Amino acid sequence: MSKLPRVADPNFLVGFEHSDDAAVYKLTDDLAIVQTLDFFPPMVEDPYIFGQIAAANSLSDIYAMGAEPKTALNIVCFPAKMDLEVLAQVLQGGSEKVVEAGAVLAGGHSIEDVDVKYGLSVTGVIHPDQVYTNTGCKPGDVLFLTKPLGVGIVCTAQRVGEASEKAMDQAVKSMTTLNKYAAEIIRRYPVHACTDVTGFAFLGHLHEMLAGTVSAVIYSDRVPHIPEALIYAEEFLITGAAQRNRNHLEEYIYFGPQVAFGMEELLLDPQTSGGLLVSVPADVAEELLSELSKLDLPSAIVGEIVEKGEKEIMVR
Amino acid sequence: MKKTVDARGLSCPLPVIEAKKALQETQGQLEVVVDNTIALQSLEKMAKQMGLAYKLETRNEAEHTITITVGEGQASQAPVETGSQVERNQTVVVISSDQMGSGDPDLGRVLMKSFIYALTELEELPAKVLLYNGGVKLAVNGSDSLEDLQKLARQGVEVLNCGTCLSFYQLTEELGVGSITNMYEIVQSQMEAAKIIRP
Numbered sequence A: 001m002s003k004l005p006r007v008a009d010p011n012f013l014v015g016f017e018h019s020d021d022a023a024v025y026k027l028t029d030d031l032a033i034v035q036t037l038d039f040f041p042p043m044v045e046d047p048y049i050f051g052q053i054a055a056a057n058s059l060s061d062i063y064a065m066g067a068e069p070k071t072a073l074n075i076v077c078f079p080a081k082m083d084l085e086v087l088a089q090v091l092q093g094g095s096e097k098v099v100e101a102g103a104v105l106a107g108g109h110s111i112e113d114v115d116v117k118y119g120l121s122v123t124g125v126i127h128p129d130q131v132y133t134n135t136g137c138k139p140g141d142v143l144f145l146t147k148p149l150g151v152g153i154v155c156t157a158q159r160v161g162e163a164s165e166k167a168m169d170q171a172v173k174s175m176t177t178l179n180k181y182a183a184e185i186i187r188r189y190p191v192h193a194c195t196d197v198t199g200f201a202f203l204g205h206l207h208e209m210l211a212g213t214v215s216a217v218i219y220s221d222r223v224p225h226i227p228e229a230l231i232y233a234e235e236f237l238i239t240g241a242a243q244r245n246r247n248h249l250e251e252y253i254y255f256g257p258q259v260a261f262g263m264e265e266l267l268l269d270p271q272t273s274g275g276l277l278v279s280v281p282a283d284v285a286e287e288l289l290s291e292l293s294k295l296d297l298p299s300a301i302v303g304e305i306v307e308k309g310e311k312e313i314m315v316r
Numbered sequence B: 001m002k003k004t005v006d007a008r009g010l011s012c013p014l015p016v017i018e019a020k021k022a023l024q025e026t027q028g029q030l031e032v033v034v035d036n037t038i039a040l041q042s043l044e045k046m047a048k049q050m051g052l053a054y055k056l057e058t059r060n061e062a063e064h065t066i067t068i069t070v071g072e073g074q075a076s077q078a079p080v081e082t083g084s085q086v087e088r089n090q091t092v093v094v095i096s097s098d099q100m101g102s103g104d105p106d107l108g109r110v111l112m113k114s115f116i117y118a119l120t121e122l123e124e125l126p127a128k129v130l131l132y133n134g135g136v137k138l139a140v141n142g143s144d145s146l147e148d149l150q151k152l153a154r155q156g157v158e159v160l161n162c163g164t165c166l167s168f169y170q171l172t173e174e175l176g177v178g179s180i181t182n183m184y185e186i187v188q189s190q191m192e193a194a195k196i197i198r199p
Helices: A046-064 A084-100 A151-157 A165-178 A180-186 A201-210 A227-234 A240-252 A261-268 A282-292 B013-023 B037-050 B103-119 B135-137 B148-154 B165-170 B183-192
Strands: A012-014 A023-026 A032-040 A068-078 A104-112 A117-126 A142-147 A193-196 A215-218 A253-255 A276-281 A300-306 A313-315 B003-007 B026-034 B053-060 B063-071 B087-095 B125-129 B159-162 B178-181 B196-199
Touching: A012 B026, A012 B178, A023 A104, A032 A046, A032 A068, A032 A215, A032 A261, A046 A068, A046 A084, A046 A117, A046 A165, A046 A180, A046 A276, A068 A084, A084 A117, A151 A165, A151 A227, A151 A240, A165 A227, A165 A300, A180 A276, A180 A282, A193 A201, A201 A215, A201 A240, A201 A276, A201 A313, A227 A261, A227 B165, A240 A253, A240 B013, A240 B037, A240 B053, A261 A313, A261 B165, A276 A282, A282 A300, B003 B013, B013 B026, B013 B037, B013 B063, B026 B037, B026 B165, B037 B053, B037 B063, B053 B178, B087 B103, B125 B135, B125 B148, B125 B183, B135 B148, B135 B165, B148 B159, B159 B165, B165 B178
Parallel strands: A068 A104, A215 A313, A253 A313, B003 B026, B087 B125, B087 B196, B125 B159, B159 B178
Antiparallel strands: A012 A023, A023 A032, A032 A117, A068 A117, A142 A276, A142 A300, A193 A276, A215 A300, B026 B063, B053 B063
16 A cells, blocks of 8 residues: 555545544535445354444444444455355344444445455544544553453354353454444543554554554553453464564564463454554543443553653553 | 474464374474464464474475474473572472362461461472462462562572463462463473472
């Protein structure tokens, strides 16, 4: 993408220069549209659940910008010989999440492919002055994470028959929960930066947020996670994608000597439809935490932003 | 004896899973062949965590091997050097709870505190103290046994705390003595011990 020509349009508010979650284009002084797109192959067996997860994942980027989703389009890849009932279930799951988000499913496009892939392109709206970007954390800020980590590890364990039903249920619950509810609460607070945690894992998305301008300290004990995922990680039920994340991020991270190997892997585990990672001023942290704690999924304060130091991210 | 596992074409985590399975049945050397560097790095990561010696080789773009040494040639933790006057032998104390014995928990905690204190009074100190599950609670700030464990550590006893357990109990930052370890070292330490004491 870095080789593509940069756009000079002043209405183009947020693009891909800072690896932001979606594109934002100003229409009027009060209105900007937000556009995003995401699709992928299944990580669970059940097509209906897959549809829900993929839709929740696609909608997540809209919430991560502080925007409200309005319309969505299906993106479908499906093998010609597969039972169409499977596709019906996928689309059913997807459409239910779009409805839950308060948006309209306006159509879509499908092509034939060797395997199934599904997702959405979503358009949302926002006031141009209220767009959350990825970058903008200030030293002294407190970091929140609104969903537990470990879904990648649990799905990997499931693929080789090693995941417990309880762990898988927790993973599915996390992946199918819309970030809408957390986003609605966060919107009432001053947000310095916000992103959602997906394929680049917690540390990868944190790294993007810090943008080389500040550093962060992460308290590994407070990071919400699926408990079994920690054990599965110690059993090396981890992915190549996690290894790639590790390779890419190694030079920026210091893992304290007390941090277990399993916890390192959790923080590098690519997430699907993960939670929001939010940076807010310290004085609102307690109140925000108390409000977020009323939601189904556990949110937590996972760290703080500090002045730029030798290591960008210090995990304790 | 050398065993080979061809994991080319397998997508993660299968190469690691196949390697783990093969390691259980191998004495000597296990060679695992993969077709990409990411899988190779994952296997290297696993070998390091298990404390095993290994060698990497890339034959061509789609053929990478890691040769792991198990059994006789197994790399083990270097003994802790100490200037202490007290003798050490290959006795390992395994503490799996913050209580000693089953019955009344308060009594159990009192007994465990006494046990650890009694360890510090021994003429011949154990080589290692392994702490896991509830046992890690003894090694953190605020524990009644922290000072005694620190005294043992100062005299050359290797105090090893299960990292996963510390994370689970959210005590990672509170660790006050020793270093962290994993299941492989916990198993290995007991396999190598002349004597295992479990209070």
